[in-house]
Amino acid sequence: MLKELGAIPTRGRIVVDRNRITGGGVTAGIDFGLKLVALLKSRVYAEAVQLYLEYDPQLPFNAGSPEKAQPLARQFLKDMFAGMRANALATAKRAMQRLGA
16 A cells, blocks of 8 residues: 555565654564664664563564465465455545545
């Protein structure tokens, strides 16, 4: 839906764009926090926080992005969220029309 709202989508878990930082995905929240600590304090400080948290992800599967997930898993999600995606797309288009974009 980002394209419909005039944004440029990326595949980054954490994206720094001028004065904005965004994170995608549930577990990216921890990565986001560590990146923010590194930007505000230092990399070493962020690494110390990561060590304190004992944040050492060991993924059980390698399916965390469309490029890595098997086709059956991608199709499963596509089917599951088809109605929601169509609704979100229509909402985004209406929003942009109201903004005159």
